[in-house]
Amino acid sequence: MSSTSWRFDFGLGDAAEGYAKVTPATVYNPSAGFGFAEGSAVAARDRREPEPLKQDLCIPAEAEFRVDVPDGSYQLSLLIGDWILPSHTTVKASPGRLLINGLRTSPGQFVRETVSVRARGGYIRLQFSGQAPRINALEINAAPHALSLFLAGDSTVTDQPEDGYPYAGWGQMLASMLKHDVIIANEAASGRSSKSFIEEGRLDVIWNEIKPNDFLFIQFGHNDQKPDEERHTEPSTTYKEYLRRYIDGARERGAHPVLVTSVHRRFFAEDGTLQNTHGSYLDAVRELAEETGTPLIDLAARTKTLLEELGPEDSKQLFMWGARGEFANFPGGIEDNTHFQEQGAIRIAGLVVEEIRRIGLWPLAMYIR
CATH class of the missing domain: 3.40.50.1110 (SGNH hydrolase)
Structure with missing residues (x-):
């Protein structure tokens, strides 16, 4: 982690090198500066596959994930998929800014979607939903010149x-x-x-x-x-x-x-x-x-x-x-x-x-x- 880059590995297994681990129990608190909002509906699975970021995942049925960042422009890279089940994921940046609209993946397929957001108030809040939502990894990088x-x-x-x-x-x-x-x-x-x-x-x-x-x-x-x-x-x-x-x-x-x-x-x-x-x-x-x-x-x-x-x-x-x-x-x-x-x-x-x-x-x- 740095003042311009944040990396998160979602699921139950060990964190990939250079990433902070996020499990369903990772509830936001100011000292950590990241986590799911209280009341989020999140489950997790470990598919026990060899690739670190793809081996496990969170299922954010109706969930909000917050990361504290300085105000500014950011590019977000989200890894979404599941080894054994199809997925369907929608992602918004609060308040309700649509970033990913009903992304579908097939079993064994993983998609890396890169989107952009503008942070205001000292944080980014991502809202997950969909018929079968998944999140494997998230990377946030400052993009002041975008x-x-x-x-x-x-x-x-x-x-x-x-x-x-x-x-x-x-x-x-x-x-x-x-x-x-x-x-x-x-x-x-x-x-x-x-x-x-x-x-x-x-x-x-x-x-x-x-x-x-x-x-x-x-x-x-x-x-x-x-x-x-x-x-x-x-x-x-x-x-x-x-x-x-x-x-x-x-x-x-x-x-x-x-x-x-x-x-x-x-x-x-x-x-x-x-x-x-x-x-x-x-x-x-x-x-x-x-x-x-x-x-x-x-x-x-x-x-x-x-x-x-x-x-x-x-x-x-x-x-x-x-x-x-x-x-x-x-x-x-x-x-x-x-x-x-x-x-x-x-x-x-x-x-x-x-x-x-x-x-x-x-x-x-x-x-x-």
């Missing part, structure tokens, strides 16, 4: 809190679709407009960290429409003026700004076409992209097509539409035509990735999984 993709936006982009599950922003799902060469730095926050994000100092946080050749994706509009003075902007004037501050600030720092039109809300006309509830804010973003020579991801156009293809009923599956008792965190049911549930956020993130490839955002397009 390419970062910063996200500035609202609730449709942000990392939604765990107690709101299955609420999810599309930025929360993006890491699972890009290679470990890219660190997702999701600074989006619920309820913010292009104006309030700046006035609250949230853009300053990005300016303090962004590096030359990093990317900044900018998606606002939902809350710029709101009438309160703290958030409201006018599409043809102040909205554009605030968005220019993001564009100019990124370029001044040698980074690459990308404008993103707002995702559509789920409101259909009687003829089955989607209503534009954002008015001229969408046109303002498109015009600004043209005026400033800024790449544009037209997520409004893509979500309009997607929602109209699904139709008024099937499109509910993307949003926070839950019957009474369907979502544990919303036992009374919920009908929300703006915010996505996790599967919907995955679909929208997929559209973003498709647009990265289509418009040729280099080198991001090279790092699509």
Whole structure:
């Protein structure tokens, strides 16, 4: 172990050389700086095979593993597999950032997946789940010079809190679709407009960290429409003026700004076409992209097509539409035509990735999984 590298061997056998052993009884405590969270459901097996990291494993049925690290960017290498049984493993980085989505291995197959995370608060917390999850080994290495993709936006982009599950922003799902060469730095926050994000100092946080050749994706509009003075902007004037501050600030720092039109809300006309509830804010973003020579991801156009293809009923599956008792965190049911549930956020993130490839955002397009 060092101040920039951590290695863990999961299971019941002896630890591999240079690795710290982790068993189901390894509960997190501050003095050790790593371990499973209290209440995690973890079992272990020793398959008694000769290869040190593959001979044993932990089965993290519903488990969280914490490692204390300095704030920063990290690349994680996870060894996942089982000599005698198939496995199915999902891994998220708290709060709910999807890293590995339902990885399957066959008996005797071992897969090493490398992903990237950004640590905040002095730790990394990994959440394991799946139909038959496995973890054999974990390596964490600091990656201060990795390419970062910063996200500035609202609730449709942000990392939604765990107690709101299955609420999810599309930025929360993006890491699972890009290679470990890219660190997702999701600074989006619920309820913010292009104006309030700046006035609250949230853009300053990005300016303090962004590096030359990093990317900044900018998606606002939902809350710029709101009438309160703290958030409201006018599409043809102040909205554009605030968005220019993001564009100019990124370029001044040698980074690459990308404008993103707002995702559509789920409101259909009687003829089955989607209503534009954002008015001229969408046109303002498109015009600004043209005026400033800024790449544009037209997520409004893509979500309009997607929602109209699904139709008024099937499109509910993307949003926070839950019957009474369907979502544990919303036992009374919920009908929300703006915010996505996790599967919907995955679909929208997929559209973003498709647009990265289509418009040729280099080198991001090279790092699509």
